[in-house]
Structures are given as C-alpha cells and as structure tokens.
Amino acid sequence: MTDMTVKCAAGEVRTDTAERVAKGLKRRYAAERRFRTYGLIAVCTALSFLAILLISIVGKGYTAFQQTKLQLEVHFDESVIAPDGTTDAAELAKADYNGIVKASLRRTFPEVKSRRDKRALYGIVSGGAGYEIYKMILEDPSLIGQTKKVWLSASADIDVLMKGQIDRSSPETERRVKDNEIAWVDRLAAQGAIEKPFNTALFTAGDSREPEQAGIWGAVVGSFFTLIVTLAISFPLGVMAAVYLEEFAPRNKLTDLIEVNINNLAAVPSIVFGLLGLAVFLNFFGLPRSAPLVGGMVLSLMTLPTIIIASRAALKAVPPSIREAALGIGASKMQMVTDHVLPMAMPGMLTGTIIGMAQALGETAPLLMIGMVAFIVDIPGGPLDPATVLPVQVYLWADSPERAFVERTSAAIMVLLGFLVCMNLIAILLRKKFERRWQCPKHSRPRSKPVRYSRPATRQTRR
C-alpha cells in the first residue's frame, strides 16, 4: 500500500490511513458523548423520581410527629374517682373519667349552654382523654382530690386544624370543624393552652380507631416477631441446602432440576405463598390465625430461594486452592467444608440473608391471606398472639377515611423505609468488613508498626 502524504493548510504531514482515522474519530467521540449523556439523563431521571417520592412522603408525614395537646384545669374529683377511698387499679378503672374531662371543659367555657353546643365542646378533646387521666391517677394516686392544669390530647379534627390542614376560609357547611369550635380553640391558643409536642403515642401505642391515639408499636412488635421466626427457619435451612447442593450433591439431572426449580421459586408472586400458608398452615395444621408464627413460616418460604441462591454464589466464590490445601493436609470433605469453606463464604451468605430479611419486612400480600390484616389493638406478647406487621398497618391506615390518618400513614411509611435502609446499610458494612479482612490483611494492620518485609512481587493476596 503506497503512503500518500497530503499536506494540510497547517503544514502537517498526514498519511492516508491517519486521515481516514481522523475523520472517523469525530464520529466515534460524538457517539461516546451521546451515550454518556443518555446514561446521565437516565440516572438523573431515576434520582428525580426517587426525590419526588421521598419528598411527597416526608412532606405529608412530618406533621404526624407532633400531636396537638390542650391544657385544661382538671379537678380530680374524689367522689367520682374513688368514692370509698380505694387505690386498687381495677376499681379505679371503673370511674367515669370522661365525666371529669367534661366537667373541666364546662368550667373553662362557662358560657356554653345548649346541648348541641356542649356536645361540640366535648368534641374538641380526644375520646381517649379520659384514659389519659386514668393513667395519670395510676402513676400518682395523690392527685385524687387536687385541681391541676394538665395536658390532654386534642381530638383528631382539632389536631388537623392546628396543623393548618383545614381551610378556615371555606364555608362552614363544608368544614368538619364549625365556627364555634374554632372560636374556642383560638381562645385557648391565646391563653397559651395549646401546644404541639412530640407525638410519643405514635411510637408507643397500638392501633386505635381514634387517630390521635393510634401508634405503630403493635405493628413494630408484630414485625419483629415475624422476622425472628422467618430468620430462625430460613437461615439454617437455606445455608444447609446451599452447602449440600454445592458441595455434596452429585451432578445429575435431578440436581439440575432442583436448581432450576429453586431459581423459579425466587420469582413466584408472593401472594401464592400466602395461599399456601392459608391452605396448609391454617386449614390443615390448624395454627392460630394472624399469628406471627404463621406469618414467619410463610415469609420464610419466600426468602428461602433468595438465601439459597446467594449462599451458593458465596460458596462458589471460595477459591479451589483453599479446598485443595485443606484436603491435602488430611481433612475429610465435611471438615473441609465446615472449617474452611463455610467461614469464608459466611459474609456473602449473611449479606444475602439480610437482603432477604429486608424484602420480607416489606411484604404485605402473603400476610393478608393468612389474616394478619385484622384490627389489633393490643401489643402482641409472643409469636402466637394475633398481630399485624408494619406494611399491613400502613395499608389499613391508608384505607381509613379520617383526615388525620393521612399524615400517620406517611409517618409509618417513613419508619418502614428507615428500617429497610438500616438493614441494607448493615448488609453493606458487613460485606465490606469481611472482604477487607481476608483479602487484604495488610490494610488492617495499625499504621504505626514499621513494615518489616517488602511487598510481594506478585499480587497474590489480592483477588
């Protein structure tokens, strides 16, 4: 091939090949830039959707962390609470605490006379205010007979009003909160008797019909028990199944079939597992309905394929040189697996398990099928008590027509997301920690010690 030299205007000397390459270069670089731009656009779009989601959830939910409280002067009338001077809790529970609250309201607003107005007045305090007074008495029985200013929860409507979610300028017939109620509340506010402290009830109370008394604690405890059962069943079974399939099972058609089936099970819709749980665990075995035990068993069926697949990948990643070294020194196959392969694969297995648990935490459909969708007020005491889980609680509250539940639904979603982020962070930290430990041990030495030997010529310690 003859070289044709072409002199350009700038005085450069170029050959034929170089010129052709130069022409194509512009096109190639343009294509690369375009590709990078598409990638960047895709990432930005995804991030913006995520941001929209998070902002809308947080925006709707952050107000739920405050609960409006009214300060009223309450007379702990002993003739109502303890007419015969008893301090027994069971006896005290029977007193008419709501009457005490109503009496206090009447004293604060003496101008309210008609029955309808009085009913409206009683409605600005939460229906559970009487129970709050009862708890105060239990904590400090010396209150009986005294008159004190105490803080009581406002009703959901007033709570929503104080958070600015009701439009005051709209006509009265379109509002839930009437003008006279607004006037009373404004008067209390002017006296400094309305505050919005942190809503501890959200985190300590179980579910309730009254939004201002409702909390997620029951759901959190239910989720906790369910996850414990899931972990206890799926982790040992998954790890042992993976070890058997990877190390000991013969390679034939049967094991290939098993592997295909396990991979398929990981993709089965979760509600199918719920139906299985309903048919087998509840109908056939007769286990208690809505119990975290059954929920945990159903969820462990769901996470088992995930754990098996992650564990197998971790086992495959153990280098054959370690296995040979162990066999060469006289370890039996079982000893090689338990003493060397399993410890080295454990970080990967743990990561897969934590990710599986995080998935299980967010599952709703299979648990609906086994009845964990009921309205449960008490905090469950153990895995056999009826309970609900956090995502189901979100579903129940989202279904509720009350305005005050809207912000609480978002708050519960925030708590759930927080748990999931934490669990994934733990998985990432564990993985980093174990990777560093057995791959590059030099980095874990304290820097103050002098290096005693030169770095190896061959990078044998790194993968």
Added chain:
Amino acid sequence: MYYGDKQALFGVDLDIRKQKVTSLIGPSGCGKSTFLRCINRMNDVVDGCRVDGRIHLDGRDIYDRKIDVVQLRALVGMVFQKPNPFPKSIYDNVAYGPRLHGLAATKDETDEIVESSLIRAGLWTEVKDRLAEPGTGLSGGQQQRLCIARAIAVSPEVILMDEPCSALDPIATARIEELIDELRRNFTIVIVTHSMQQAARVSQRTAFFHLGSIVEVGDTEGIFTNPREQRTQDYITGRFG
C-alpha cells in the same frame, strides 16, 4: 490413569527411595503432576478420574478399598504450586493439621509442634512474634515456607511438592531448595519441576516423563551427564520442552 475416556498415564513403574529426593521432570502436559497427585489420591476429587494399578506405601496398596484417604493424606503431605495458606493466623495454619488428626492434646503440645515445624521450615525467626497475624499477609516465599511448615507439622512420611518454586523469585527459590536439602534427612520428598537445573541441584533420583509414560529413571548425576535414551538427551539439551 484415565480422565474420563482419555488415558493420561501409561504403564508408570517407579520406585521412590526412602529419605531421598526424587524429581520428576518432563515437558508440559506429560503427566508429572497427574502422577504426583495419584500418590496422595488428590485425583479422587476430580470427576471422572480412574486409576488402574497399585501404589504401595509401607507395603500396603493405597488404592485398596479399605484404605482411609484421610489417613493416607496425613502420611503423604503435599505442597502446591501456588502458595495457599488458609485465611487464618500463622499459628492456626500450622496447628490445623495436628489438631485435626489429634496429634496434640494440650495447648503446650500444639505450641511445641508449631514452633518446631516453623523452625524446620526456616520461618520461625521471621514470624515468631507475630503468630497471630493472618497467613495471607506474608510474602510469596514466606507463604510457601508456611505451607511447607503446615505439611511437616503432621510428621508425614512423604512430602509431595508440585513445582513449589515456580511462583517465587530466585532468592526465595534458593531458600526453599536449601530447605528441601535439610528436610531430606527426615522425609522422603518427591518434587515435580520444570527447571532441570533445580532437579540437578536438589534431587538424588530423577525420572523423565514424556507423553504419560516414564522414558528414563536413574541417579540424577547419570541422567544429566549420560542419559541412555535419545529423548532424554534431546530434552536435557533443550531441543524440545
């Protein structure tokens, strides 16, 4: 010896002398490593591997059905081409074998075995104050010596070495060759090597392998100065390999 249907070794008949170093030389793919791995039955873990024939250790055929492979590997240790210490501490690396086979009952006995193995492997002075550090943190030559210490900790009768110095620099190689010379006093050693100079330096008996069978066996001096077979002569003078 067969991998599936393919025969890899043809009629190998070799005596390995006690407390001497026997080296197996030959071009790549001639079956030396395969034969070496037959001696401690490491080929059992390869799928489709089949051995016809007998190997006698202490008068017993190791391919007999009644032989326990685990016990065999305690008597016949192996050092691999690429150093492969366990991802445990140096102490645990050496102590693993004795603990496994029950050779050390108390911590003191274990300490003693670890110390003597590391001394004999020529590694003690370098690691004696950092026994708790991971074995994978040593240099290549030190790792290989650690693997040798690990192998001798169980007091085997035979040590098999599969190209132990091929991944090491010349200085580390020289140290290991010195080590082999010292170990020869207590152990029978079979070493596979690509380097004829190493075979000449280190071994007393040499076997030349070619295409799965032994071409010539004899004293190292004799093989390298006056080989009987033409193929041996060709290989030694570098005409192929």
